[in-house]
Amino acid sequence: METPDLEQRLRDRPGDRASWLVYGDRLLDRGDARGTLIRLEERRARCGPVEGVALDHEITGLEREHQVGWDAALPEGVTVLARRYGFATKIAVEWSENAPAVIERALRDPFVTALRIRPPAGPSDDDEEEEEEEWIELDEDGMPLGAPPVEAGALATLDLGRLTELDLSYFRVGDPGARALAASIAKGRVETLDLRYCGIGDDGLEVLAASPHFDRLRRLRLQSNGLTAAGVRSLGRFGRLVDLDLRYNRIGADGADALLAAPFIGSLQRLLLHRGDLSDAGVKKLALADQLPPALRSFWRSV
Numbered sequence: 001m002e003t004p005d006l007e008q009r010l011r012d013r014p015g016d017r018a019s020w021l022v023y024g025d026r027l028l029d030r031g032d033a034r035g036t037l038i039r040l041e042e043r044r045a046r047c048g049p050v051e052g053v054a055l056d057h058e059i060t061g062l063e064r065e066h067q068v069g070w071d072a073a074l075p076e077g078v079t080v081l082a083r084r085y086g087f088a089t090k091i092a093v094e095w096s097e098n099a100p101a102v103i104e105r106a107l108r109d110p111f112v113t114a115l116r117i118r119p120p121a122g123p124s125d126d127d128e129e130e131e132e133e134e135w136i137e138l139d140e141d142g143m144p145l146g147a148p149p150v151e152a153g154a155l156a157t158l159d160l161g162r163l164t165e166l167d168l169s170y171f172r173v174g175d176p177g178a179r180a181l182a183a184s185i186a187k188g189r190v191e192t193l194d195l196r197y198c199g200i201g202d203d204g205l206e207v208l209a210a211s212p213h214f215d216r217l218r219r220l221r222l223q224s225n226g227l228t229a230a231g232v233r234s235l236g237r238f239g240r241l242v243d244l245d246l247r248y249n250r251i252g253a254d255g256a257d258a259l260l261a262a263p264f265i266g267s268l269q270r271l272l273l274h275r276g277d278l279s280d281a282g283v284k285k286l287a288l289a290d291q292l293p294p295a296l297r298s299f300w301r302s303v
Helices: 003-012 017-029 034-046 049-073 099-106 153-157 174-184 202-210 229-237 252-260 275-287 294-302
Strands: 078-084 087-094 114-118 165-167 192-194 219-221 243-245 270-272
Touching (some): 003 017, 078 114, 087 099, 099 114, 174 202, 202 229, 229 252, 252 275, 275 294
Antiparallel strands (some): 078 087
16 A cells, blocks of 8 residues: 555554555655554553553653654644644634635644634633633623624635534634535545534534535534524534534524524534523423434423
8 A cells, every 4th residue: 555545544544554654664665653653652561560651651751852853844834732653633713814725734733633713812722611601791681692703705616625623613614604614625534623613504504414425524612603503403414413502592492493494403412501401391392302312302391
């Protein structure tokens, strides 16, 4: 198997340990210390506690020695959020005029499959949860609005088809951004999509749901957008959802009905909503719904 084909296989199957060992041998042939790291981490996964301590020390030393060099291929402005065997797998880029070019270059790195696009001057990934109350704005009803609107038409110029995870949280792109996003996902591998505080309404969500390129989507975060029951009805096109966050969207009892009619309802493992989002009548519908898995139905009976 040629190296590009092997890298594609590992992007598709990151847990394929045998293929990683083959790839590690090729790295060693060209003097890349990540080949050694692959061997060490594979040994670490199988060894006992005593040998594990020594291997942990060796792995840490190897990473400290080479990490700067390993990241040198990434463009300036990229923050690495997660790695596998020394390779960046998840990155963050703050949006700017140059962000599309930076993202395009960063996605050439062999194993980057997860991307966080931060809004300009938005919260960092370390302090986002702690500073959320300071960051968000509220409307006249006390509902969170997120950051001011950001022009995001350039999203449509990006080729994000390699991604399995995309995080746009707090990037207030609105419905135009949703349409641009639908155009930029051309190959359909995304399994996790975070659109919290993005200012997306029913129309924008319907455009995303109508795209054939989100058929693998399993985790969707839509906290604090402008969604109603009409938007919830479009969610039925995401047939594989197991994790759905709809907090701070006023979907009402009609939204509860729309959820219960969705094809994924029986497979949901997590559903995040507040009583105020549903109304008392909506909560009652979920609590009595045979379509919901028993654990979720039991939860709504206690709300």
